[in-house]
Amino acid sequence: MTVTDLLVRTGGTEPPAFLLLHGLGATGDVWAGLTSLLGDSAWIAPDLPGHGGSPHLPAYSFASVAAAVAGLVDPRGTVVVGHSFGGAVGLHLAARPGVRAVVGLGIKVNWTGAELARAVEVGNRPAPTYPTRAEAVRRHLRVAGLDGLVDPDDPTLATAVTRTDAGWRPTFDPAAFAVGEPGVAALLAAAPVPVVLARGERDPMVSTADLAALVPDPVDLPGLGHNAHVEDPAALLPLLELTRR
Template sequence: MTDVRVRRGGRGGPTVLLLHGLGATGEVWNGLTALLPGAWVAPDLPGHGGSAPLADYTFADVAAAVADLVDPGGTVVLGHSFGGVVGLHLAHRPGVRAVVGLGIKVAWTPDELARAAALAAREPARFDSRAAAVARHLRLAGLDGLVHPDSPEAGAGVLEEADGRWRPALDHRAFGVGEPKVAALVAASPVPVLLARGEHDPMVTTAQLAEIVADPVDLPGLGHNAHVEDPAAVRDLLP
C-alpha cells in the first residue's frame, strides 16, 4: 500500500474527494475547502508532495493508491487535470455518486505523448536554495503567478534532500502515464460525469469536451487552474 499524505476536514456527506493535477499537492484546494459545507478529503497523489512514489505510473495505479479514501456512504469526486482522469478511474468504486473533471486534457497528439515520456525520463532538478526549488515547483504545477512563493500551497511541493539541497517533490516519472482515454472512461462510468474547463484554458477546448459529454461547462474568465483562481465558481460545479 502506497504511503499517501491526506488532509481532511468538515462534517456531513457526501464527502468531496479532491484530486489535484500533475505536479501540485492537496494544498491547491485550500481556497475551495474553506467553502465546502460538508466533509472533504484532499490527498497528495503518489509521487507528489508528501506521498510516496509508485514503482510505475498508470492512471489506474494512481487511482488504486487513493481508492480507500472513497467514503462508501457517499462521495463526490472532484479532480483537476491529471486528477480528473484519476477520478474517472474511481467512478466504479462503491460509494461514488458523481465525478467532476476540471481542465482535463482530452486530446493528445503523438508528439505531445512523446514529450511527456521524455519528461518522465529526466532526472529531477536540484537547487541550492528552497526558493529556487519552489519557483520550479510552481512552474511545473502551472501555479506560477497564482500562489505566493511563501504560501503553504507553494511550500508543500518541495523537499529538502540529505545533502541540504532542494527539489520539487514531484516524481517526474508520473509524466509517463500515457494517453488518458477520457472518452472511454466517461462512456463506461456508472455515475454522472460533469466535465468543465476555464474559458481561457489552453489545455482543452469546449468543442473537445462536447465530443465526450452533452453539456460541458465553461467557467468565464478562468484558466487551467480555475479552482485556484476562483474557488467559488468551482464549488458551484458540485452536485
C-alpha cells in the first residue's frame, strides 16, 4: 500500500507539519476541531489502513500501519500526533527522517493476556451489517469511542460507513483489533526524538501511573476522557508547544 491509496485530508502550509493519526475504529475527521485551531501550520490527517476511506491491509501490525503512512512525513519537519492506536503507530515513525517529535495521547500501555485474547477474538469476527445507515453509524461511534461526542448526523461521518448488497456496515476492518500489544517501552527507548505522552484525566484506558513508569513528565489533561482531542481540541495546543522546545 502507498500513500496514494489512502484517504488523506490536508491543510496549511507552514512547517513543521502535524501528522495526525486517529485511534482504532475512527477516521481522520476526528481531528477537525484541532485543525481549525492550527492557523497556517501544515497538517495531514489520513484515514489509517482499514479505516474510513482507506483500503484494508492483509494483516495488521503497528509497524505495517506505520509503513503505510510513512510517506506522509514532511521532510521539512513533522510532528507526529497520534491518539491511542494512532499514538503507537506514531512511535514507529519516530526514526523516520523529518520527524522532529511525537505526541502520544491516550495510548493504552499495559495489556493483560485476557485483553489481548479478547482483541484477537473480536478481530476474527466478520464486519457486522445493519439494515439502516443510522444503525451502522451508531456502531461506528461505539467502536471509535465517540458515542455522545459526535452527532450521528454529522456530515464528517460520510466515510465511516458504507452500503453493501446486504445492507450498511462500518468501513472499519475488525481485523485491526488483533494488532497486538504495542510495546511502548521499547519504542520509547528507541525513539531518537522527543516524545510527549499525555492522557485525559478521566481516561479509563491508561493511568498517570502507567505513563509515569515510562516517561518522567506525562501530561494529564484535566476533566477529559479517552478522546480528549474531540472533547476539547484546544487542550492539545500546549502539547504541541512542548514539541517546539
